[in-house]
Amino acid sequence: MNARLRPRDDPAAAGQIAYALRQMTPADLDAVAQIETTVYTFPWSRGNFADSLTVQYHAQVLTDQTNTVRGYFVAMPGVEEMHLLNISVAPEVQGQGLSLLMLDAVTLLSRADGAHLLWLEVRPSNTQAVRIYERYGFYPITRRRDYYPAQDANGRPCREDALVMSAQVGDLLQRRGLRTAPIG
Ligand SMILES: CC(C)(COP(=O)(O)OP(=O)(O)OC[C@H]1O[C@@H](n2cnc3c(N)ncnc32)[C@H](O)[C@@H]1OP(=O)(O)O)[C@@H](O)C(=O)NCCC(=O)NCCS
Numbered sequence: 001m002n003a004r005l006r007p008r009d010d011p012a013a014a015g016q017i018a019y020a021l022r023q024m025t026p027a028d029l030d031a032v033a034q035i036e037t038t039v040y041t042f043p044w045s046r047g048n049f050a051d052s053l054t055v056q057y058h059a060q061v062l063t064d065q066t067n068t069v070r071g072y073f074v075a076m077p078g079v080e081e082m083h084l085l086n087i088s089v090a091p092e093v094q095g096q097g098l099s100l101l102m103l104d105a106v107t108l109l110s111r112a113d114g115a116h117l118l119w120l121e122v123r124p125s126n127t128q129a130v131r132i133y134e135r136y137g138f139y140p141i142t143r144r145r146d147y148y149p150a151q152d153a154n155g156r157p158c159r160e161d162a163l164v165m166s167a168q169v170g171d172l173l174q175r176r177g178l179r180t181a182p183i184g
Helices: 026-039 046-054 098-113 127-136 169-175
Strands: 003-005 019-023 058-063 069-077 081-089 117-122 139-151 157-168
Touching (some): 026 058, 098 127, 117 169, 127 157, 157 169
Antiparallel strands (some): 003 019, 117 157
16 A cells, blocks of 8 residues: 555644555664654564565554655564554654554455455553554453563563454444555
8 A cells, every 4th residue: 555645534644745655675674663662661672563564464564644654564464364463653743543543444355365364462450552442443362471571660570461452344334434445
């Protein structure tokens, strides 16, 4: 997908900033890794992203009108399913609906791949992300115990469960009005 996009329902952004989604390339890795270390306490390494490109996962960057990377996602195709591995938005442009643009792109890629199920893991403590996913149409299906590295209140290493959430791709397409949208 390489489309001109605008955050939905955002009068402040309308007509001002146009975002584009395009394939992530090795040239984007520094910018991606920079955002990653800013938004996560336990970030993916640059090598994790490079590996994702090598194995040809779906990896796209969201750029602004100056071609600056402002967000990205990585999704792993499976048999009739898609696993969203990473979705992130740079702090300075969070809260504009950009995660929804990227979730729509993942949903359309899932349809194009013939995936029926889209799923992801999220830290239960990441309440903003959980709320966004729920509103988008994901529902919790299970927990993976002690899945993530974490820190307790005293900064000591501990583990955090993962909440596994999923959605039927057909439901998301309908819910988001994407059924007739063009692919790619
Ligand atoms: C989680 C994350 C991807 C959300 O991205 P975002 O682009 O800021 O999210 P959105 O703007 O789409 O939604 C965030 C909030 O802004 C609101 N919002 C503001 N303007 C909006 C607009 N124009 N359209 C839609 N929603 C808008 C949303 O309703 C939502 O409200 P909420 O805080 O009450 O839930 C981003 O915060 C992030 O990168 N966090 C760090 C990494 C992370 O945790 N990733 C997920 C790991 S599973």
